[in-house]
Amino acid sequence: xxxxxxxxxxxxxxxxxxxxxxxxxxxxxxxxxxxxxxxxxxxxxxxxxxxxxxxxxxxxxxxxxxxxxxxxxxxxxxxxxxxxxxxxxxxxxxxxxxxxxxxxxxxxxxxxxxxxxxxxxxxxxxxxxxxxxxxxxxxxxxxxxxxxxxxxxxxxxxxxxxxxxxxxxxxxxxxxxxxxxxxxxxxxxxxxxxxxxxxxxxxxxxxxxxxxxxxxxxxxxxxxxxxxxxxxxxxxxxxxxxxxxxxxxxxxxxxxxxxxxxxxxxxxxxxxxxxxxxxxxxxxxxxxxxxxxxxxxxxxxxxxxxxxxxxxxxxxxxxxxxxxxxxxxxxxxxxxxxxxxxxxxxxxxxxxxxxxxxxxxxxxxxxxxxxxxxxxxxxxxxxxxxxxxxxxxx
Amino acid sequence: xxxxxxxxxxxxxxxxxxxxxxxxxxxxxxxxxxxxxxxxxxxxxxxxxxxxxxxxxxxxxxxxxxxxxxxxxxxxxxxxxxxxxxxxxxxxxxxxxxxxxxxxxxxxxxxxxxxxxxxxxxxxxxxxxxxxxxxxxxxxxxxxxxxxxxxxxxxxxxxxxxxxxxxxxxxxxxxxxxxxxxxxxxxxxxxxxxxxxxxxxxxxxxxxxxxxxxxxxxxxxxxxxxxxxxxxxxxxxxxxxxxxxxxxxxxxxxxxxxxxxxxxxxxxxxxxxxxxxxxxxxxxxxxxxxxxxxxxxxxxxxxxxxxxxxxxxxxxxxxxxxxxxxxxxxxxxxxxxxxxxxxxxxxxxxxxxxxxxxxxxxxxxxxxxxxxxxxxxxxxxxxxxxxxxxxxxx
Numbered sequence: 053x054x055x056x057x058x059x060x061x062x063x064x065x066x067x068x069x070x071x072x073x074x075x076x077x078x079x080x081x082x083x084x085x086x087x088x089x090x091x092x093x094x095x096x097x098x099x100x101x102x103x104x105x106x107x108x109x110x111x112x113x114x115x116x117x118x119x120x121x122x123x124x125x126x127x128x129x130x131x132x133x134x135x136x137x138x139x140x141x142x143x144x145x146x147x148x149x150x151x152x153x154x155x156x157x158x159x160x161x162x163x164x165x166x167x168x169x170x171x172x173x174x175x176x177x178x179x180x181x182x183x184x185x186x187x188x189x190x191x192x193x194x195x196x197x198x199x200x201x202x203x204x205x206x207x208x209x210x211x212x213x214x215x216x217x218x219x220x221x222x223x224x225x226x227x228x229x230x231x232x233x234x235x236x237x238x239x240x241x242x243x244x245x246x247x248x249x250x251x252x253x254x255x256x257x258x259x260x261x262x263x264x265x266x267x268x269x270x271x272x273x274x275x276x277x278x279x280x281x282x283x284x285x286x287x288x289x290x291x292x293x294x295x296x297x298x299x300x301x302x303x304x305x306x307x308x309x310x311x312x313x314x315x316x317x318x319x320x321x322x323x324x325x326x327x328x329x330x331x332x333x334x335x336x337x338x339x340x341x342x343x344x345x346x347x348x349x350x351x352x353x354x355x356x357x358x359x360x361x362x363x364x365x366x367x368x369x370x371x372x373x374x375x376x377x378x379x380x381x382x383x384x385x386x387x388x389x390x391x392x393x394x395x396x397x398x399x400x401x402x403x404x405x406x407x408x409x410x411x412x413x414x415x416x417x418x419x420x421x422x423x424x425x426x427x428x429x430x431x432x433x434x435x436x437x438x439x440x441x442x443x444x445x446x
Numbered sequence: 447x448x449x450x451x452x453x454x455x456x457x458x459x460x461x462x463x464x465x466x467x468x469x470x471x472x473x474x475x476x477x478x479x480x481x482x483x484x485x486x487x488x489x490x491x492x493x494x495x496x497x498x499x500x501x502x503x504x505x506x507x508x509x510x511x512x513x514x515x516x517x518x519x520x521x522x523x524x525x526x527x528x529x530x531x532x533x534x535x536x537x538x539x540x541x542x543x544x545x546x547x548x549x550x551x552x553x554x555x556x557x558x559x560x561x562x563x564x565x566x567x568x569x570x571x572x573x574x575x576x577x578x579x580x581x582x583x584x585x586x587x588x589x590x591x592x593x594x595x596x597x598x599x600x601x602x603x604x605x606x607x608x609x610x611x612x613x614x615x616x617x618x619x620x621x622x623x624x625x626x627x628x629x630x631x632x633x634x635x636x637x638x639x640x641x642x643x644x645x646x647x648x649x650x651x652x653x654x655x656x657x658x659x660x661x662x663x664x665x666x667x668x669x670x671x672x673x674x675x676x677x678x679x680x681x682x683x684x685x686x687x688x689x690x691x692x693x694x695x696x697x698x699x700x701x702x703x704x705x706x707x708x709x710x711x712x713x714x715x716x717x718x719x720x721x722x723x724x725x726x727x728x729x730x731x732x733x734x735x736x737x738x739x740x741x742x743x744x745x746x747x748x749x750x751x752x753x754x755x756x757x758x759x760x761x762x763x764x765x766x767x768x769x770x771x772x773x774x775x776x777x778x779x780x781x782x783x784x785x786x787x788x789x790x791x792x793x794x795x796x797x798x799x800x801x802x803x804x805x806x807x808x809x810x811x812x813x814x815x816x817x818x819x820x821x822x823x824x825x826x827x828x829x830x831x832x833x834x835x836x837x838x839x840x
Contacts, residue, residue, distance in 0.1 A: 059453075207804045216804040266684045278677065278770070282683070287676045289772020290660045293804040294676075296769040301800055303698060313765075313800045368695065371707075375690040376672070376770070378683025405706045406695055410601045410610040410687040 063099075066091065068440040071108060071130075072100050075436065076258060079127040100128050106444050107186055107196065108154065112160060130155035134195045137435035138187065138236055140180060140202035141428040142166070142228070143247065144220045144273050145337065147176050148425070149183035151190065152432035154198075154439075156258060160190050166221075173226035174217065178232055181235050200236045200437035203247040203427035204228060205277065210292025213244030219310040220275045243434050247271060247293055249288060251385055251420070252431025254278025257433050260421040266379045269420075270297065270370075271427075272388030273338070275310075276318040282377060298322070302369055320365035323387055329358035341387045345394045363395025367402025371412070374403065378411045385420045393419065457493075460485060462834040464493050465502060465524075469549055469830065470652060473508060473521040494522050500838050501590065502529055502548065520726070524549035525752025528589045531829035532581065532630055534574060535822040536560070536622070537641065538614045538667050539731065541570050543577035545584065546826035548592075548833075550652060554584050560615075562798040567609065567620035575629050594630045595829035597641040597821035598622060604686025607638030613704040614669045637828050641665060643682060643689055644824025645779055646673025651827050654815040660773045663814075664691065664764075665821075666782030668731070669704075670712040676771065692716070696763055699755065714759035717781055723752035731740070735781045739788045759794025765806070770795065772805045779814045787813065 054427035069089055080088070085096050103109045114127045132153030141148040143166065151160040163184040167175060191197070206218025213229015219319055223438055231239035236242060245253075252269035257263045261269075261281070269279040276298030280287040288294045299311050306315025307325075319325060323341055324334040330344045331354055347355035384392035392399060396417070403412055420426050463483055468474055474482070479490050497503045508521045526547030535542040537560065545554040556577040561569060568651075585591070600612025607623015623635030630636060630756050646663035649655045655663075655675070663673040670692030674681040682688045691713035700709025701719075707775035713719060717735055718728040724738045725748055741749035764776055786793060790811070797806055814820055 061693075062456075207802065209804075217802070266688075280770075282676060282681045282688075283679060285677060285679070287681065287771065289676070289805070290774045290808060291772055291804060293802070294770060294772035294803060295662075296772075296802055299769045299800075299802055300694075300766045301696070304696070304762070305699075311802055368698070372694045372766075373770075375693045376674075376688060376767075377681065378685055378688035378690075380684045406692055406693075408601065408611070408687070408690055408705060410685065411683070411690060414684060 063422065064442050064444075065341045066095065067099055067102060067443040070096070070128075071103055071154075071443045074109060074128055075440070076132045078155055079129040081114075083125070085128060103128075103443060107131060108439075108443060111423035133159070133192060135198060135439075136191070136195060137198045137432050138184065138200040139428050139435060140200070140232065141247065141425075141431060142176050142202065142204040142206075142221070143427075144168075144205055146228065147179055148428050149180055149187065150425075150428055150432070151187045152429075152435075156429070156432070160187050161249050161317050161343050162186060169222065171222045173223065173228045175230055177228075177231045177235065177241075180232065184235050191288065192256070195404045197236075198439050199238075199435040200232065200242045201250075201431035201433070202228065202232055202242050202244040203250040203431045204244055205247050205273070205275065207293045208244050208246055210245070210288060212241045215244070216293070216390045220273065236286075245288075245292070245431070246277060246279070246295065246432060248277030248385070249286060249359040249428035250279070250428075250434060251426035252281055252383075252430070252435055253423070254422050254426045254430035255383055255385075255420055256281050258422070258429070259426065260383055260418050262380050264380045267304050267381050267383065268297075268370075268373050268377055268379045269383045269385060270388050272322065272384075272386040272391065274323050276322055276388070278373075280377065297369065297373060297388060300369060300372065302372070308358075316363070319370040321362050321388070321391070323371065325365075326358055326362045326391060329361050331358075338351055341390055348394055359391070359395045360398050362391060363398030364402050366391060366395065367399035367419040368406060370399060370417075371406035374412050374415055379415055381416045381418055383418050383420055385426060389419045392417070458836050458838075460489065461493055461496060461837040464490070465497055465548075465837045466834045468503060468522055468524045469834070472549055473523040475519055475521050476509075479522060497837060501525060502833075502837060504591070526551040527553070527586060529592060529833075530585070530589060531592045531826050532578065533822050533826035533829060534594070534626065534636075535641065535750075535819070535825060536570050536596065536598040536600075536615070537821075538562075538599055541573055542558065543574055543581065544819075544822055544826070545581045546823075546829075548830070550823070552836040554581050556580060560760050563616065565616045565618075567617065567622050567625055569609045571622075571625045571629065574626065576837050578629050591630075591832050593632070593829040594626065594636045595644075595825035595827070596622065596626055596636050596638040597644040597683070597825045598638055599641050599667070599669065601687045601690065602640055602679045603639050604639075604682060606635045609638070610687070614667065632822070639682075639686070639825070639828060640671060640673070640689065641821040642671030642673040642779070643680060644673070644822075644828060645816075645820035646675055646777075646824070647827055648816050648820045648824035649673050649777055649779075649814055650678075652816070652823070653820065654777055654812050655775050660771065661775050661777065662691075662764075662771055662773045663777045663779060664782050666716065666778075666780040666785065668717050670716055670782070672767075674771065680794075689723075691763065691767060694763060696759065709761070711763045715756050715763065715782070715785070719759075720752055720756045721786060723755050724749050732781055735784055739784050742788055753785070754792050756785060757792030758796050760785060760789065761793035762800060764793060764811075765797045765800035768801045768806050768809055773809055775810045775812055777812050778812055779820060783813045786811070799812060 232242035278297030303315035309316040626636035672691035697709035703710035
């Protein structure tokens with residue numbers, strides 16, 4: 053049973069709200085903070101002093117006012133160089149590690165190709181260990197690591213970042229959260245989430261879906277992942293495994309799926325399906341998808357027919373999700389971005405046929421704003437969350 | 447941007463938590479309240495005094511201690527006779543109105559058959575008006591109406607209770623919330639929700655899913671509705687139209703659906719589908735379903751084959767929802783209760799084939815605890831919500 057918070061909890065909550073504001077919006081004047089947080093000026097002053105004392109923000113003259121005459125109004129700025137997190141992304145074909153400063157500033161970024169056909173998380177932990185050493189060397193003296201977050205194309209147990217299954221990675225039962233925890237040296241497992249869940253979080257926090265509280269994010273590569281936000285909060289289910297929209301069966305007479313079932317949505321709209329329908333090498337990946345899209349745009353009949361077919365199935369599943377979630381927005385990420393752009397008419401037409409008018413009438417179909425690094429950005433946001441929950445003691 | 451609450455908000459939140467406790471659990475001692483709310487005895491005493499002063503609770507000797515020797519320990523009890531809401535349910539074949547006291551006590555209940563084939567909300571508003579007059583007469587002097595809530599088998603706009611579409615009712619564009627608001631006389635629209643959403647809320651609040659924060663509730667009659675709870679909160683989407691799982695297309699080559707699409711889940715598992723598969727009158731409704739279940743249990747081959755077929759499709763859609771929501775529980779309500787009980791083996795078998803192991807491993811398949819009135823109970827809970835948000839000023 054939830055009860056009301058104490059005075060100390062109120063202060064903590066206000067500190068978190070102020071810090072989150074400058075994290076999301078960048079430098080803000082006290083006047084802007086007063087308006088946006090609904091607190092009075094003296095409270096904002098006291099909170100700012102506390103956060104500055106903890107080395108989380110600083111006050112200064114805004115860049116555009118430097119050198120001008122008159123008394124400048126000060127702004128509160130996140131200490132992006134001094135307060136940072138590590139963010140990791142393990143994707144089918146690459147491994148990325150980044151150091152991200154408060155305010156969402158990318159301080160360092162390292163990327164390596166992921167060797168295909170490796171079935172052990174150790175093969176990604178080794179290069180990440182190397183990246184972490186480089187990032188540690190790059191961190192200025194006195195800078196403070198808040199935490200770490202990781203995105204992975206797999207089903208992840210929320211509590212400890214244990215990867216249950218990542219068919220596209222060829223992984224099963226890999227203790228990724230624990231292994232990364234050892235690397236970054238804080239003894240606890242690193243927070244790990246499914247990459248589509250984190251891309252959804254990132255687009256919701258600072259991307260195409262900012263201010264949009266009901267969102268379905270779809271990520272496509274060889275598989276199809278989903279990240280759902282409902283009433284402003286991620287829908288990840290009991291253990292953290294929710295959002296597996298790629299394994300919604302849409303075609304009972306369909307092809308076998310890597311999961312053991314038949315006719316899963318990803319057998320109709322995953323990269324393999326489009327490449328096969330276009331008569332191409334089904335494992336050509338992103339380059340192959342771009343080649344089909346390009347051929348279709350130049351009038352190639354086979355490529356156009358393949359795009360129409362996959363676009364229709366894409367709209368088919370989107371309609372199901374729109375009927376279930378009544379979202380304000382659906383975002384197409386990964387190679388689904390290209391597939392959607394090249395088949396938007398089919399997608400919309402199928403959505404109009406299968407989607408209930410009340411559920412679909414306000415839905416916007418969009419491409420991501422954050423590009424290929426959305427899941428990485430989401431991993432950084434995840435790592436910052438404890439700081440906003442308790443800024444002085446996180 | 448959410449900021450911390452004031453002292454007054456804390457008090458309000460604590461008052462709401464205490465009142466909700468006795469609403470859900472019935473009479474509780476101050477000691478039990480102290481433990482369950484995590485507040486000290488003097489705070490509990492002060493909150494109880496405030497709530498008693500407002501006529502919401504009373505303190506007294508528990509029934510089992512009356513007449514015993516020794517000093518009794520007092521309990522805090524909801525004023526069920528004096529504080530009440532109106533709850534309404536508009537279903538395919540009946541209309542129910544009830545007066546429900548704080549603590550979830552059913553004080554009055556009226557039911558009428560709904561005339562089939564009527565396409566205007568006025569035909570249900572008239573008998574409800576009669577029920578409301580009777581309930582007004584039955585309310586003791588000085589008793590206080592907190593508010594009203596209504597459940598309807600339809601897609602409802604959250605903001606004003608406007609029914610967009612209720613194919614099973616034959617309704618479109620009916621201002622039910624407004625019409626009920628005029629009846630109960632408070633000038634504002636009555637809060638109206640989809641019946642499956644409210645049945646899910648009721649089972650989550652005080653039924654089979656109490657304590658279970660990730661729930662999929664399925665309600666079947668001629669159509670199939672869904673009520674989703676994720677991380678403890680209802681998933682109803684942008685306008686309130688979410689949860690339309692009956693219009694998830696599961697069979698692209700399937701039968702036409704009342705919604706205009708083809709192969710929606712409800713064309714495979716709705717009452718019509720089972721009755722048609724069993725070679726019976728497709729409009730026989732609940733009685734017809736019970737007859738098929740009975741025939742199957744007595745060895746009728748046609749009925750058994752129909753049950754197996756529908757059970758397989760039931761498991762098919764459940765597997766999709768389990769992959770999307772990773773719920774702890776799926777509840778089968780309405781006539782789906784009988785269908786599930788008679789075909790549990792098929793449902794589980796299909797779930798095991800199509801559901802991802804991580805998503806399905808902890809899921810419990812259950813029947814409702816609250817019976818036919820679950821949506822009505824949910825409507826009462828909805829009507830009480832403003833009281834718990836601000837007990838002294840609701």
